[in-house]
Amino acid sequence: MASQKTCARCGVFADSSYMFESEILCSPCYKRWTTVSSRAKTAKILGIVGISIACIPVAIPAIILGHLELKAIESGDAMPGGRDAAKMGRMLGLIGLVWPFLVFGLAAVSFLLESL
Numbered sequence: 736m737a738s739q740k741t742c743a744r745c746g747v748f749a750d751s752s753y754m755f756e757s758e759i760l761c762s763p764c765y766k767r768w769t770t771v772s773s774r775a776k777t778a779k780i781l782g783i784v785g786i787s788i789a790c791i792p793v794a795i796p797a798i799i800l801g802h803l804e805l806k807a808i809e810s811g812d813a814m815p816g817g818r819d820a821a822k823m824g825r826m827l828g829l830i831g832l833v834w835p836f837l838v839f840g841l842a843a844v845s846f847l848l849e850s851l
């Protein structure tokens with residue numbers, strides 16, 4: 736038998752079409768492993784909302800939830816499928832937190848320049 740492939744998680748025979756982060760998984764493990772948790776989804780949504788309306792109270796929970804989700808994925812408490820969504824939420828949250836200050840800063844600078 737050439738190249739008998741087994742699931743990297745549970746060891747059963749696995750189809751090589753189920754690849755996740757260079758591991759071959761069986762179909763049930765693949766579905767479980769690539770699940771994006773509701774916390775990861777919430778972080779991403781809050782990040783998008785936070786950056787689009789420059790809302791700091793929305794950006795802060797995006798950063799916190801994204802960070803908690805990434806920690807949970809690292810420690811194995813959450814499925815790694817949510818990693819991208821959690822990273823995106825955290826990153827957008829950080830930008831959403833910073834750019835209102837940049838906008839106000841630029842507005843203040845231009846106001847000062849005009850008044851010279």
Ligand SMILES: [Zn+2]
Pocket residue numbers: 742743744745746747760761762763764765
């Ligand atoms: Zn499996």
